[in-house]
Amino acid sequence: MINNCVPVRIAGVGYSLPETVVTNDDLTKIYDTSDEWIYSRTGIKERRLVSGEEDAIDLGFDAAKKALAKSGIDPNELDLIIAASSAPPQLYPAIACHIQSRLGIETDIPAFDLTAACSGLIYGMQVAKGFINSGIYKNILIVATDNNSRYMDWSDRSTSILFGDGAGAMVLTASEDGLDDILSIDIKAKGSIGEFIYKDNVGQNCPLVEPCKERDGFVHMNGKEVYKFVVKILPPYIEEIIEKAGLKAEDVDYLIPHQANLRIIQAVQERLEYSDEKVITNIKYYGNTSAASVPIALAEGVEKGTVKLGKDKTAILCGFGAGMTWGAAIVRLRDGIC
Numbered sequence: 155m156i157n158n159c160v161p162v163r164i165a166g167v168g169y170s171l172p173e174t175v176v177t178n179d180d181l182t183k184i185y186d187t188s189d190e191w192i193y194s195r196t197g198i199k200e201r202r203l204v205s206g207e208e209d210a211i212d213l214g215f216d217a218a219k220k221a222l223a224k225s226g227i228d229p230n231e232l233d234l235i236i237a238a239s240s241a242p243p244q245l246y247p248a249i250a251c252h253i254q255s256r257l258g259i260e261t262d263i264p265a266f267d268l269t270a271a272c273s274g275l276i277y278g279m280q281v282a283k284g285f286i287n288s289g290i291y292k293n294i295l296i297v298a299t300d301n302n303s304r305y306m307d308w309s310d311r312s313t314s315i316l317f318g319d320g321a322g323a324m325v326l327t328a329s330e331d332g333l334d335d336i337l338s339i340d341i342k343a344k345g346s347i348g349e350f351i352y353k354d355n356v357g358q359n360c361p362l363v364e365p366c367k368e369r370d371g372f373v374h375m376n377g378k379e380v381y382k383f384v385v386k387i388l389p390p391y392i393e394e395i396i397e398k399a400g401l402k403a404e405d406v407d408y409l410i411p412h413q414a415n416l417r418i419i420q421a422v423q424e425r426l427e428y429s430d431e432k433v434i435t436n437i438k439y440y441g442n443t444s445a446a447s448v449p450i451a452l453a454e455g456v457e458k459g460t461v462k463l464g465k466d467k468t469a470i471l472c473g474f475g476a477g478m479t480w481g482a483a484i485v486r487l488r489d490g491i492c
């Protein structure tokens with residue numbers, strides 16, 4: 155039976171980062187750059203990168219276990235796994251299928267990946283919310299994980315300085331007390347400017363037909379155009395999401411944005427007139443970990459005490475990236491979620 159609008163509870167959030175640290179000074183060994191150039195334009199000092207055979211599946215599995223532990227939901231009680239990934243080590247099997255297997259889930263629950271780049275967590279939340287609201291599924295695990303560093307052109311100093319690797323996970327479930335933890339949510343895309351950030355798959359045509367042009371498998375980004383676009387659309391968009399939740403900017407406790415560039419974050423902060431305490435950033439240490447950056451910032455913020463949890467605490471989560479895609483949610487941050 156399908157119930158209309160079963161409310162959603164955010165039950166657990168976790169994250170995982172590789173151990174290996176690469177600083178801006180380290181990058182000066184591979185191209186002509188400086189800590190000053192990178193830090194002043196992006197707010198990044200260092201990033202964590204996968205090393206050896208480590209990959210986004212390992213990180214995603216670790217983040218998933220932590221989010222599940224916080225949620226108190228057994229992996230075998232899950233109804234669906236969604237992995238948000240745009241730089242996966244394999245296109246298929248989907249990362250979500252790998253995670254299902256590593257969690258030792260014995261039921262054949264569905265598992266799939268979605269590609270919304272750095273908006274992946276918000277896209278995953280919107281999809282999961284639809285399934286929970288409609289009563290189709292109850293317990294859903296979202297894993298946002300990427301090993302961006304493996305797909306960088308490490309001679310392209312304007313793009314490769316930005317990205318780091320990492321994973322975040324969130325467990326959503328049907329709310330038992332009638333309170334919905336997703337106060338408002340929205341996702342958007344503009345495919346007509348997709349060329350701003352792209353990554354081709356490497357391949358070739360059948361030898362019996364005309365060959366196609368050779369492609370590399372690297373992430374290509376027109377940083378300037380991305381920057382201009384995001385700074386224009388994001389601040390008013392976030393105001394709309396706050397309004398949709400029936401709130402005013404000052405009513406929301408935290409802004410936990412995608413960590414792509416500190417100057418983009420500051421543009422939103424200025425528009426909302428938020429103090430530094432309300433804006434959670436860790437870009438300095440991890441760079442842009444794409445879809446994982448929001449759950450990492452949330453869970454690490456709680457660990458560090460910069461984010462306080464409680465039934466009356468709320469946050470703006472927002473992402474933007476390749477597609478171009480963007481999305482935002484106003485969420486309740488209950489005690490014990492991370």
Ligand code: UT7
Binds near residue numbers: 442
């Ligand atoms: O989640 C995905 C979302 N992506 C983003 O949010 C990216 C948004 N964009 C940005 O953050 C900025 O565009 C970047 C930080 C990526 C680049 O900054 P920019 O001010 O747009 O630099 P640019 O690429 O236009 O390059 C300006 C100059 C160039 O030199 P000339 O041609 O003016 O002589 C570059 O060659 O800076 C040079 N440059 C560098 N110099 C030292 C580019 N990268 C570097 C570098 N070190 N790493």
